[in-house]
Amino acid sequence: VELFLDPRDGRGMTVQLYDQIRNAITNGRLAPGDRLAPTRTVARELGVSRSTVTSAYSRLTAEGFVEGRSGGGTVVVPGPTPGAPRSEVRLSLVPTERAARIRRYGEDPEAQATFDLSPGRTDPRLFPTAAWRRCTVRALSAAPAQYGDPAGSAALRLSVARWVTRSRGVTAGPDEVLVTSGAGHAIDVLARVLLRPGDVAAVEEPGYPPVTELLRSHGVTVVGVPVDDQGIVVDAIPSDARLVYVTPSHQYPLGTVMSRDRRLQLLAWAGRHESAIVEDDYDSEFRYTARPLEPLHRLDRDGRVIYVGTFSKTLSPAVRTGFAVVCAALMPTVRAVRQAVDWGPPAVASAAMAAFIDEGHLAAHLRRARKAYRARHDLLRRSLRRLDRSDLTLLPSQAGLHVTVLSPATPPDRELARRMSRLDLLVGSLGLTYQFGPATPGLVVGFGGIRTERVPAAVARLVALLD
Numbered sequence: 001v002e003l004f005l006d007p008r009d010g011r012g013m014t015v016q017l018y019d020q021i022r023n024a025i026t027n028g029r030l031a032p033g034d035r036l037a038p039t040r041t042v043a044r045e046l047g048v049s050r051s052t053v054t055s056a057y058s059r060l061t062a063e064g065f066v067e068g069r070s071g072g073g074t075v076v077v078p079g080p081t082p083g084a085p086r087s088e089v090r091l092s093l094v095p096t097e098r099a100a101r102i103r104r105y106g107e108d109p110e111a112q113a114t115f116d117l118s119p120g121r122t123d124p125r126l127f128p129t130a131a132w133r134r135c136t137v138r139a140l141s142a143a144p145a146q147y148g149d150p151a152g153s154a155a156l157r158l159s160v161a162r163w164v165t166r167s168r169g170v171t172a173g174p175d176e177v178l179v180t181s182g183a184g185h186a187i188d189v190l191a192r193v194l195l196r197p198g199d200v201a202a203v204e205e206p207g208y209p210p211v212t213e214l215l216r217s218h219g220v221t222v223v224g225v226p227v228d229d230q231g232i233v234v235d236a237i238p239s240d241a242r243l244v245y246v247t248p249s250h251q252y253p254l255g256t257v258m259s260r261d262r263r264l265q266l267l268a269w270a271g272r273h274e275s276a277i278v279e280d281d282y283d284s285e286f287r288y289t290a291r292p293l294e295p296l297h298r299l300d301r302d303g304r305v306i307y308v309g310t311f312s313k314t315l316s317p318a319v320r321t322g323f324a325v326v327c328a329a330l331m332p333t334v335r336a337v338r339q340a341v342d343w344g345p346p347a348v349a350s351a352a353m354a355a356f357i358d359e360g361h362l363a364a365h366l367r368r369a370r371k372a373y374r375a376r377h378d379l380l381r382r383s384l385r386r387l388d389r390s391d392l393t394l395l396p397s398q399a400g401l402h403v404t405v406l407s408p409a410t411p412p413d414r415e416l417a418r419r420m421s422r423l424d425l426l427v428g429s430l431g432l433t434y435q436f437g438p439a440t441p442g443l444v445v446g447f448g449g450i451r452t453e454r455v456p457a458a459v460a461r462l463v464a465l466l467d
């Protein structure tokens, strides 16, 4: 821990040192077993006498926070206090009511289990480590030393523009691309540019909770609009919605593909109501059945659709890279707003990603990953169907890395979590994706993170979870 001394602090140097180290121990920044820096080093760094430091250490020893080791050195001892709130610091800062109402989606994204069916995971065994490493090492050796373009480096914007044109038929030039830290971040920048506090935005119900919470964090009133077997029910969108957020290629979480008629209806609606459409195309690169329908962005003649993509599925959520295709007229404002928030994407990661796309590694990875995920998707569907349970309805799935199952037997979320940990199993709750009204109970079954050979056993555990 960093130690600081304030000569104007009337408590004296020893007490200041003692207080800071004690705080670090009680709030967990120093853990049991951690070694305190030698008294000689601390004294030199802080410009105080060694006896000042020794006195602070002696008091901590006497009070049982640390102990001297026979070989020399002073270490933190296990005690009941680490992690406890710093009782000596008043809670002067409180979040606003708006911020305090924001809910996390999934409590523990780092949770691990042998049978991992949580949505939002990709297979680490498929990650193209060797190619990624080569691209990253090269990017490191050319690390730039200045701030970059808030919309992303010219090289990466060009790579993404070419990529999205080739892979999804979304015609985009580099001057229309905003590179972000994932799809959610792209929507954050767009919300800052397009929405005012108090504006209404429409999202799908059920839907993707992080986007709802993000819009709420900007003071936007978010309305949930039902989804039927053709996609969002356009007639149910409130007429004052300034922005409509949809997942047309693969509705999250139900998996519905928005029909062409519905796409045209939505575009016409947006034209009449002068509203923006955010098309989140988060996982359609993995497609298992019918040919994909044209993205809304391609059908849009009016410049109302902003296309949002991500590498969270095509590569990994850990690379935290996504993008938006935004009409060029908005880009000066988008750049200024983005710069105000975090200036722009990290340069080294951007250079690595650009090389990764340009040299064909992303396309090669997708060819391999598609094959593996298709086999896993088919096996999962077969295993679920074979259960032949009347209380399970397996929804159709044509794309992505999850399938959705309706099941009235799904226990409430807290009980679900308890049973999961007993069964060494992780799976998503459908109920959590309903944010505006009564939830349909069920499971969002991700297959990105599980080994293919474990799928049948994982499905057996799903049965145990429900029974």
Ligand SMILES: Cc1ncc(COP(=O)(O)O)c(C=O)c1O
Pocket: 119, 120, 181, 182, 183, 184, 185, 208, 247, 252, 280, 282, 309, 310, 311, 312, 317, 321, 322
């Ligand atoms: C609907 C939807 N959009 C976007 C994402 C990915 O977001 P990000 O790019 O921020 O990781 C996900 C991830 O599961 C998703 O379900």
